[in-house]
Amino acid sequence: MDRWELYEHCVQSPADVCDLLACAHGGAARKLLEDFCGSAAISREWVRRGGEAVALDADASALALAGDGVEVVCADVRDADVLRGRSFDVIHSGNFSLGYFFERAPLVSYLRQRAALLAPGGVFACDTYGGRSAFELGAWQRERFLAGGLRVVSTWEHRSADPVTARVENVLHFRVERDGEVVAQLPEAFVYAWRLWSLSELRDALLESGFRTVEVFRDKSGPLRAGDSLEPDFSVCVAARR
Numbered sequence: 064m065d066r067w068e069l070y071e072h073c074v075q076s077p078a079d080v081c082d083l084l085a086c087a088h089g090g091a092a093r094k095l096l097e098d099f100c101g102s103a104a105i106s107r108e109w110v111r112r113g114g115e116a117v118a119l120d121a122d123a124s125a126l127a128l129a130g131d132g133v134e135v136v137c138a139d140v141r142d143a144d145v146l147r148g149r150s151f152d153v154i155h156s157g158n159f160s161l162g163y164f165f166e167r168a169p170l171v172s173y174l175r176q177r178a179a180l181l182a183p184g185g186v187f188a189c190d191t192y193g194g195r196s197a198f199e200l201g202a203w204q205r206e207r208f209l210a211g212g213l214r215v216v217s218t219w220e221h222r223s224a225d226p227v228t229a230r231v232e233n234v235l236h237f238r239v240e241r242d243g244e245v246v247a248q249l250p251e252a253f254v255y256a257w258r259l260w261s262l263s264e265l266r267d268a269l270l271e272s273g274f275r276t277v278e279v280f281r282d283k284s285g286p287l288r289a290g291d292s293l294e295p296d297f298s299v300c301v302a303a304r305r
């Protein structure tokens with residue numbers, strides 16, 4: 064198993080994400096652009112459901128795992144030319160990937176570009192995490208059981224976190240066991256140096272970038288309403304429309 068396979072098994076839930084994206088769009092969404100797609104698991108599920116998907120990432124080795132039916136684009140999301148003239152019902156930038164923008168100006172510039180690629184009625188969706196432990200250091204473990212009697216333990220580490228600059232370094236490690244014996248170890252399988260944008264910062268940046276409405280979703284049950292609260296530790300989807 065390579066690190067992307069383990070990532071898909073342990074970190075991602077494409078069916079839930081596609082349900083949430085469909086809910087955030089609220090209509091007949093057909094064309095998806097998955098930015099920062101990695102191995103394009105969300106696009107693969109979108110295509111399996113009958114939609115069309117373009118999966119964009121700067122890492123060609125990850126894109127090689129995208130699978131049939133997904134159009135892959137190997138590019139930097141900041142390159143405005145690669146998708147010029149295209150339009151999408153849903154643009155998704157998942158798993159905290161807007162954190163690759165460390166400064167506000169390039170974030171706004173990217174959001175403006177993406178606003179221009181939305182079809183009428185389209186939605187841009189991204190995510191962020193926050194709350195009590197967002198800037199706490201530590202490690203959290205999860206287990207998953209896979210076919211063939213494999214148990215995968217994934218460890219999510221907050222290695223550094225600066226509440227003043229909001230710069231964080233997060234690391235994902237995997238350990239694979241069979242019958243209690245370790246059969247593979249992938250320490251530091253993924254290392255992320257990010258800026259953790261807060262919900263209000265993202266909302267302001269989206270509104271400045273040409274989006275008219277911004278909603279926050281905990282899950283596919285619908286957007287938060289005035290007076291709703293979030294869990295002490297939260298991870299939410301932010302959906303914006305022009």
Ligand SMILES: C[S@@+](CC[C@H](N)C(=O)[O-])C[C@H]1O[C@@H](n2cnc3c(N)ncnc32)[C@H](O)[C@@H]1O
Nearest residue numbers: 099100101120121122138139140157158160163
């Ligand atoms: C955290 S992973 C996200 C994977 C997937 N989207 C998900 O939801 O789990 C971040 C991905 O962003 C890609 N990436 C980082 N900076 C990028 C950039 N400027 N342009 C395009 N892709 C980038 C990396 O290659 C990596 O595959």
